[in-house]
Amino acid sequence: MAGSTIRMRTCSTDDCDKPAQRRGYLCDSCRGRKYRANQLATDPEGFRARNAAKTARLNAARKAEDPAAYNAAVRRWNLKKVHGITPDEYDEQSHAQGGLCAICKRPESAVDNSGNPRRLSVDHDHATGEKRGLLCANCNHVLGKVGDDVTLLANAIAYLNERGVWAWGPR
DSSP: OOOOOOOOOOOSSOOOOOOSSSSOOOOOOHHHHHHHHHHHHHHHHHHHHHHHHHHHHHHHHHHHHHHHHHHHHHHHHHHIIIISSSSSHHHHHHHHHHOTTTOOOOOOBOOTTTSOOOEEEEOOTTTTEEEEEOOOOOHHHHHTTTTTTHHHHHHHHHHHHHHSSSSOOOO
């Protein structure tokens, strides 16, 4: 068979041009996706439990291997997934604010489980999703408790200005 070429099958999934592997017409990536989708459809609770346990084991191993790299990866993922920004964008905003809360102008006082100071929280408008600045935990909680209601905050300011001391006389 001189001059003949061997034709490799490609994956039959739309928009996938990887070579099909072993049996069938799917590449390994598409075969895995199809298997996971089938497992999720037939046994959702069991699939989620197995997947959560596997993810926890993998994350624990990654964290033990290189804690700094693991923490950086988690930070990158959280900023991108939750706020749609990169660590560089966060750092630029933090530098612009001098590393201080945009409201109280103080550094973050809350600490994490290891006793290290937490990073400032990314504040955003819940209606539009627009980022407003970085806040300490206390100021972020205040805005959250009042639901970003400017009128309620103005009433609280007026109340404190009018009744800065115990209004009913000595305690």
